[in-house]
Amino acid sequence: MMNNEASGEQSGHQDDDTMENTNMTHAKLKVLGNCTMCKSRIEEAAKAVKGVISANWDVNTKMIHLGFDSETTSKNGISKAIARIGHDTELDKAPDDVYNDLPGCCLFER
Numbered sequence: 205m206m207n208n209e210a211s212g213e214q215s216g217h218q219d220d221d222t223m224e225n226t227n228m229t230h231a232k233l234k235v236l237g238n239c240t241m242c243k244s245r246i247e248e249a250a251k252a253v254k255g256v257i258s259a260n261w262d263v264n265t266k267m268i269h270l271g272f273d274s275e276t277t278s279k280n281g282i283s284k285a286i287a288r289i290g291h292d293t294e295l296d297k298a299p300d301d302v303y304n305d306l307p308g309c310c311l312f313e314r
């Protein structure tokens with residue numbers, strides 16, 4: 205009997221270099237703010253959005269780095285959540301009354 209060793213091995217090559225089984229997306233968003241109190245407030249608002257995994261705002265660059273599940277939320281959705289708590293973003297403006305309620309040190313220039 206011949207040893208009929210058919211190679212059933214398929215090419216496992218994949219051009220996709222992103223990780224599978226995750227819709228993790230990263231985005232950067234400009235958010236106006238002044239101090240470490242702003243930082244906590246902004247990051248808390250971002251992390252409260254369902255699907256957000258990480259949020260890190262830099263007081264110097266005013267940029268927030270976001271890690272989120274793109275099936276659950278979006279940069280737009282997170283931006284709106286941040287604007288709602290008083291901080292203008294590159295996409296959304298905070299309501300005046302919420303902005304006016306921020307502590308004095310947090311009243312960034314609009």
Ligand SMILES: [Cu+2]
Binds near residue numbers: 238242310
């Ligand atoms: Cu502040």
